[in-house]
Amino acid sequence: MALQLGRAGFKVVVLEKGAYYQKEDFVHDEILNSRRNFFMPLPWDEPHLIRYDPGDKYRRTNAAWTANCVGGGTVHMSGYFYRLKPIDFRLRSELGPVAGANVADWPIRYEDLAPFYDLAEEELGVSGEAVPHPFAEPRKKPYPLPPLEEHPISKQLDITCRKLGYHPLPTARGIISRAYRGRAACGYCALCGSYGCEMDAKSGTNSSVIPAAVATGNVEIRPRCMAQSVEVDADGKAKSVVYLDGHGVAQEQRAKVVVVSCTAVESARLLLNSTSSRFPKGLANDNGLVGKNLVFSSFGESRATFQISRRKESWPWLGDPAPFVQRSLQDFYLMPDNRHGFRKGGTLGFMWTHPNPIFAAVRIAGSGKAAVFGKELKDKLREYRDSKILQFEIYGEFLPTPGTQVTVDSSVKDKYGIPVAAITIDRHPMDFKLTKYLVERGEEVLKAMNPEKLERVSTRGETTILQHGTCRFGKDPATSVLDKNCRAHEVPNLYVVDGSFMPSSGGVPTTLTIAANSFRVADALVKRMKRGD
Amino acid sequence: MPRARPKATRFSRRVFIHRLAFLGGGVVLIGPACKRDPSVAESKALPDSGASRSANQTFTPEEMAIVAAACNRIIPPDQDPGAVDANVPQYIDRMLQTAEMRKIKAEFVPGVAALNRQSTRLFGQGFAEATDAQRDQVLTLFKDSAPASDEARFFDLLMVFTLEGLLGDPSYGGNKDRVGWALVGFGTSEPPLAYDGIRHLHSHGAR
Numbered sequence: 140m141a142l143q144l145g146r147a148g149f150k151v152v153v154l155e156k157g158a159y160y161q162k163e164d165f166v167h168d169e170i171l172n173s174r175r176n177f178f179m180p181l182p183w184d185e186p187h188l189i190r191y192d193p194g195d196k197y198r199r200t201n202a203a204w205t206a207n208c209v210g211g212g213t214v215h216m217s218g219y220f221y222r223l224k225p226i227d228f229r230l231r232s233e234l235g236p237v238a239g240a241n242v243a244d245w246p247i248r249y250e251d252l253a254p255f256y257d258l259a260e261e262e263l264g265v266s267g268e269a270v271p272h273p274f275a276e277p278r279k280k281p282y283p284l285p286p287l288e289e290h291p292i293s294k295q296l297d298i299t300c301r302k303l304g305y306h307p308l309p310t311a312r313g314i315i316s317r318a319y320r321g322r323a324a325c326g327y328c329a330l331c332g333s334y335g336c337e338m339d340a341k342s343g344t345n346s347s348v349i350p351a352a353v354a355t356g357n358v359e360i361r362p363r364c365m366a367q368s369v370e371v372d373a374d375g376k377a378k379s380v381v382y383l384d385g386h387g388v389a390q391e392q393r394a395k396v397v398v399v400s401c402t403a404v405e406s407a408r409l410l411l412n413s414t415s416s417r418f419p420k421g422l423a424n425d426n427g428l429v430g431k432n433l434v435f436s437s438f439g440e441s442r443a444t445f446q447i448s449r450r451k452e453s454w455p456w457l458g459d460p461a462p463f464v465q466r467s468l469q470d471f472y473l474m475p476d477n478r479h480g481f482r483k484g485g486t487l488g489f490m491w492t493h494p495n496p497i498f499a500a501v502r503i504a505g506s507g508k509a510a511v512f513g514k515e516l517k518d519k520l521r522e523y524r525d526s527k528i529l530q531f532e533i534y535g536e537f538l539p540t541p542g543t544q545v546t547v548d549s550s551v552k553d554k555y556g557i558p559v560a561a562i563t564i565d566r567h568p569m570d571f572k573l574t575k576y577l578v579e580r581g582e583e584v585l586k587a588m589n590p591e592k593l594e595r596v597s598t599r600g601e602t603t604i605l606q607h608g609t610c611r612f613g614k615d616p617a618t619s620v621l622d623k624n625c626r627a628h629e630v631p632n633l634y635v636v637d638g639s640f641m642p643s644s645g646g647v648p649t650t651l652t653i654a655a656n657s658f659r660v661a662d663a664l665v666k667r668m669k670r671g672d
Numbered sequence: 673m674p675r676a677r678p679k680a681t682r683f684s685r686r687v688f689i690h691r692l693a694f695l696g697g698g699v700v701l702i703g704p705a706c707k708r709d710p711s712v713a714e715s716k717a718l719p720d721s722g723a724s725r726s727a728n729q730t731f732t733p734e735e736m737a738i739v740a741a742a743c744n745r746i747i748p749p750d751q752d753p754g755a756v757d758a759n760v761p762q763y764i765d766r767m768l769q770t771a772e773m774r775k776i777k778a779e780f781v782p783g784v785a786a787l788n789r790q791s792t793r794l795f796g797q798g799f800a801e802a803t804d805a806q807r808d809q810v811l812t813l814f815k816d817s818a819p820a821s822d823e824a825r826f827f828d829l830l831m832v833f834t835l836e837g838l839l840g841d842p843s844y845g846g847n848k849d850r851v852g853w854a855l856v857g858f859g860t861s862e863p864p865l866a867y868d869g870i871r872h873l874h875s876h877g878a879r
Contacts, residue, residue: 166863168841168872175772175873183775328861460859496839496858504831507824508816512746512831513808517855521752524857 140398140636142262142348143661145355149668152359152392153352154382156401157207159362160214160345165335169495173333178206178215185553187404188561193542197561199551203404203435203603209362210345211402212604213650217332218313218341219488220265221534221647222256222655224276225249226473226483230643234482240538240567241432243642246614246623249276252655255662259655262351263342264319267311274306274469287316287325290461292529295454296489299587300468305580310465310488313342313650322346329462329494344654364390365555368413369397369633375417377633383555396632396664400657403433403639407545407609408560410635423610423627428620430545433562434608434644437485437535437570438600439578442492443590444526457527464490464529468584471577472646480572485535485646487581492528499523529590531581535574537601537644538567545609564601574598605649607641624663625656636660730768730777735784736761737800742787745807746834753851755834763837763846770870776829783826787814843869 141151158164171177176184179201187204188197205212226233228245236242257280266284269275286309300307314325314336325340339346352358363385370391372378377397384390399406407430411421421429447458471484492499503519504510511519542565547558575598585593613619616628625640627633636657638649645652728736743755743764755761768777787810791799795806802810811830817823837846839856841863846852853859863869 164872166841166867166872167860168843168863168867168869170836170840170844171869171872174836177873181772326861330860494858494860496853496856497836500835500839500856501832504835506828506831507819510815510827510831512811512815513748514750517747517750517752520856524855 140400140634140657140661140664141358142352142355143658143665145352145357147665147669148357149665150357151352152361152394153209154364154366154380154392155209155360155362156365157209157362159209159360160335162335162337162339165337167328167330167334167337169497172215172335173495173498178208178333179204180207180553185555186551186559188548188551188559189564190562191564191566193563193565197548197551203402203560203562203606205402205604208345209349209360210343213313213343213654214335214345215333216313216341216343216650217490218343218650219648220260220263220267220311220313220342220651221467221486222276222278223249223252223645223647223649223652224274224472227643227645228252230483237538237567237569240540240569242538243611243613243618245642246612246619247659252652252659253277253279255655255659256651258658259651262658263313263344263347263651263654264315264322265311265313265342265651266316266325268309270308272306272308272469274472282311284316284319287312287314287463287465288327288461289463289465290459290491291454291456292527293464293466295588296464296466296529296584299584300466303583303587305468305470305584308467308469310467312463312465315340315342320347327462329460329491331462332493333495348654365557366401366409367555367557369399369409369422370413371415371417371422371630375630377422377630387555396634396668398634398636398664399639400635400637402637403606403609403641404545404560404562406635406637406639407433408547408558410610411545411547412558418629423620423629423633425629426617426620428611428618430609431541432539432608432611432642433543433545433606434537434539434641435564435601435603436605436644436648437533437537437574438602439533439535439574439581439598440530440596440600441578441582441585442528442530442592442594442596443585443588444528444592444594445588446522446591447525447527449591462491462494468580469646471573471580479576481536481569481576483536483646484573484577485533487531487533487577488648489529489531489581492530526591529585529588530596531585533574533577533581534602534605534645534647535570535577536646537570539608539642540565540567566599566601571599574600602648605638605644607638607644607649610635610639611642612640613642625660626664634660634664728762728765730765730781731761731784734800735781736765738784738788738798739764741800741802741807742784742811742830743834743837745804745811746831747838748804752855755838757848758838758846758851759848760834760837760846763840763844764833766845766870767833767836770873772873779822779825780829780833783822783829786823786826787811790814841867841869843867 182199182201186199189200190197206214231242231244267282268286297307322339364382366382368381370379379391379393410429413422466489468487546561548561549558578598610620612621740761743760747755788799814823814827838852
């Protein structure tokens with residue numbers, strides 16, 4: 140968004156609550172990156188409130204934060220860059236309503252977004268190989284970069300999946316396999332997810348579009364500036380953003396157009412906290428829909444352990460340190476009938492389990508009475524040294540329900556004194572059916588590879604860093620917050636361009652979709668501003 | 673070494689360990705209860721124990737001996753080095769000085785004393801003087817305590833800190849000669865030589 144506005148000659152100020160990390164700040168230190176507040180705020184400084192039942196009390200958590208820094212969640216992402224499929228835009232009309240869920244069609248179609256998928260892939264840098272398969276979404280161009288190198292297990296996985304009648308697909312990555320636009324190629328260090336990339340090879344916005352935006356000379360990034368409210372003028376148009384600067388001093392930035400992009404949870408919080416006499420329930424919230432229809436992504440996981448020493452002859456390559464598996468199954472993205480209790484499913488992504496050693500060891504040690512220590516623990520750690528753990532994650536449809544939503548709780552304030560986001564998660568039973576089904580299919584694959592151990596991690600989870608829906612876009616101002624160009628129905632110069640606009644979660648990680656959509660919205664906004672509208 | 677200490681602050685929740693799955697198993701935040709407690713947030717509420725009287729920053733020499741004995745039962749030396757070989761006690765001592773760990777320090781230090789008391793009660797000698805079998809007995813007692821109890825929480829913290837000290841970046845003071853990484857078969861391109869994790873935590877994360 141900032142890039143396209145800057146290129147068109149408009150002046151842009153980007154307010155970011157976190158730091159502006161540079162490549163040198165990204166080091167391979169698990170304690171710093173994964174176990175403290177380098178990326179995520181501490182729950183006593185800046186909590187989210189969460190509950191899993193509308194009748195429960197909230198508890199404080201750091202869940203549903205993404206990285207608080209320039210580039211946000213794209214800094215510490217793993218970079219699984221999938222597109223949605225045409226069905227995702229038309230769930231309601233193709234599959235009909237679902238009782239207890241507020242399923243809606245998107246006001247645009249896949250074809251409207253497709254050119255911007257192309258553009259986003261090019262601007263960010265995506266490596267992959269588009270292979271023909273029965274569930275492929277249409278695409279006009281190959282990926283801008285060839286696929287990253289893979290571990291030999293990927294071929295083994297292909298053979299196994301095909302034997303079972305499934306169609307394994309290479310997973311496209313937001314990581315560059317060759318030098319690209321002044322950025323160095325991936326060094327295969329294996330520490331992608333939960334780390335920033337010290338090579339700029341990972342295609343976070345901090346490595347790609349943000350430097351390009353700054354280079355236009357029209358975009359200023361202001362880190363450590365916490366937006367407090369969006370203010371409106373007498374006509375109800377957005378006039379400025381009030382924020383606390385790095386010294387905690389309140390500042391006001393005036394603007395012709397305000398674009399909110401703080402993640403679906405935090406954007407809803409900002410709008411709900413932006414009350415005025417014109418908008419007493421929060422900005423653009425006369426219809427009470429800001430924060431409603433929150434959707435995450437349904438999550439499931441299982442892990443298969445393969446001992447290296449036992450496969451010296453059959454799989455001599457098993458101990459190869461190559462970090463990427465890059466295989467997905469989308470055979471269950473859309474089911475032909477309701478036999479298993481759902482039609483819209485999702486994707487299985489296969490990968491090596493994360494190499495973070497403390498994370499692995501804490502898990503191995505267990506907790507509570509079941510915890511082990513001493514020689515037993517040490518033996519297990521040695522066993523871990525001799526193993527490779529192949530896992531899959533599910534990215535499944537997460538149905539919008541009347542209960543799952545974000546509100547603000549004025550009784551709980553963060554360290555800035557701003558009321559925090561309160562999240563209620565009230566899952567639809569269909570989510571669990573589809574997740575369990577997908578987990579069982581993944582386990583079928585892993586089992587066929589004869590692992591020493593197969594362990595189910597979850598069939599009822601949600602991935603809270605993939606967040607959407609709190610400012611749903613739609614044609615009807617009575618049932619949506621934003622119009623099809625992500626402009627607020629009620630405020631003509633207010634836009635929201637994170638995942639908030641999405642009425643449904645899709646069955647893939649949505650990072651690329653959010654990026655593509657912001658290019659689409661920028662295109663419309665630039666045209667509008669050039670018309671002087 | 674009796675010394676006046678404020679009463680251990682009780683927390684409303686267990687050690688807070690949360691996982692965000694999509695990040696590939698990376699993100700875990702260790703912290704205590706999420707409740708703000710001004711009495712602990714003020715660092716003045718805690719005497720800077722030990723630092724002035726020994727090389728340690730958090731523990732007195734007596735406490736350090738107990739911590740070392742306990743860590744070395746979590747990861748004992750055998751054909752591979754143990755927690756003390758990896759300088760895990762020094763890691764914990766140093767880590768508990770960081771701003772983010774202030775609340776955990778208020779829980780951990782009294783836990784060390786409790787370990788010692790339990791050992792004395794059962795065996796007539798302090799934890800540092802007890803045999804390995806006796807130490808294991810005390811640790812098991814703590815581990816198997818009711819889930820929300822101070823004892824179970826202390827065991828959790830001891831476990832997590834021991835594994836952090838064993839397997840974390842060596843700049844924090846543990847994982848000496850990368851013995852922890854050798855144990856689990858982890859290798860990575862490491863931060864520059866001058867890197868100091870704790871300083872980095874403060875300059876960026878904690879602000």
